[in-house]
Amino acid sequence: MLDAIEKTLKYTEKNSDYSEVRIENSENNKIIFKNGNVEIVDSTRTIGLCIRILKNGSLGAAFTNDFNSSKIKKTVNNAIKMANSSGKNLKKPTTLSKESVNKENYEVKEKIKLKNVTLEDKIKELVELDKDIVSTKLDIPARFFEFSDEIREKYYINSDGSFIHTKIPRVGIEYLISLVSNGSSQQRMFQLGGTGGWEVFKNWNLNERIISETKTLSNVLKAKKSPKGIFDVVLSPELIGIASHESCGHPCEADRILGREAAQAGESFITKQMLGKRIGSEIVNLVDDPTLKSSYGFYLYDDEGVEANRRFLIKEGIINTFLHNRETASEFGVKSNASSRSSNWSYEPIVRMANTFVLPGNHNFDELIDVKKGVYIKSYMEWNIDDKRFNQRYVGLEAYLITNGKIGSLIKRPVIELTTPILWHSIDAVGKDLDFTAGTCGKSEPMQGVPVWFGGPHVRLKNIRLG
Secondary structure: OHHHHHHHHHHHHOOOOEEEEEEEEEEEEEEEEEOOEEEEEEEEEEEEEEEEEEEOOEEEEEEEOOOOHHHHHHHHHHHHHHHHHHHOOOOOOOOOOOOOOOEEEEEOOOOOOHHHOOHHHHHHHHHHHHHHHHOOOOOOOEEEEEEEEEEEEEEEEEOOOOEEEEEEEEEEEEEEEEEEEOOEEEEEEEEEEEEOOOHHHHOOOHHHHHHHHHHHHHHHHHOEEOOOEEEEEEEOHHHHHHHHHHHHHOOOEHHHHOOOOOOOOOOOOOOHHHOOOEOOOOOOOEEEOOOOOOOOOOOOEOOOOOEOOOEEEEEOOEEOOOEOOHHHHHHHOOOOOOOEEOOOOOOOOEEOOOEEEEOOOOEOHHHHOOOOEEEEEOOEEEEEEOOOOOEEEEEEOOEEEEEOOEEEEEEEOOEEEEEHHHHHHOEEEEEOOOEEEEEEEEEOOOOEEEEEEEEEOOEEEEEEEEO
């Protein structure tokens, strides 16, 4: 890999104004387990390289998993042809922001190496989880688990002089439980993920979590219908997390703002002119931070060799910055903030989130629920948001009435429909706690899915209409 990347870059430098090469070697395992049976066991290894060149103001990219010298030269020539072809249709030349030269070699350590845990042992864990659900004696016709782990090694080099080697192991699981009672049904879908070895999976204590959530589904089906009207609403980290990702992270992606994603993953209601404008109350601070240790979206350098940092998307209620790669950063006249990611070697890197969340505040939970009439939404069963990330809808799963500062009875499926500015302006109290949910964020065409976290503390919204 090391020899190939250096030879490839040397060849590209003769034929471009700027060039970069990224080689990825990924070892992946996947187990799909449904209703007590193993449906799929998939163990793969993929290796390949991405070449990007900038020539005469046009970017070209090409990919190969054949490391034969003649094939690599052909791939470089394809990237050059791509740049020459697209350059004929450009209204203005493509430029990249000037960035520091970085040289780094880092690896996320595994306390329990994934390679030392057999597929049989991983399947056994899923079997036990399924038995725990069945042990509740409830009618659960659909029980689904998708486990995955990977060890991804990358070499990145560019003609500016950067050279970065990384090795990151990740573990994830997604599960779905569907419960039926008295002719009604209720589902729960959830995802967990993190970086590290097998210890990541063991630390989730999934057996206890699965039993608790299964019993909660049963109780939700017995709950009374959600009231309608104006309420103070307390949202859990799970709820404010998905809202942070969908209604702040995505609309702050600079390629969306510039219109590149309009026909693919959507647009953004935010414009360049809204930078520095108020979007929420002064206690709202929302960041995207790839450097969180153990996080599912962890990285220290992006796929353009730029060093990662914490990005303040909203600072004290003000739109503070956008997510940039080197191309959009140049367009805006700023530095890249290391938001360039690709899902694997066969895709170009584009502007992406990592770990998007609201920063904690000063209130404990009892202070947040200290309202006369309110609702606490602990988990959700549905979310919807429009292509511009402006109008949105959330349907609660586990939710409770609040009366005179006390948590009361379960209610069924409270619905919140509001705009992004109303959401962030309505926050009047932010909790001290902090928690995260994992996700696989989809974007671009062909679709690229990348691992992310989203979360925050408990927060309170004032005077929200429940449908």
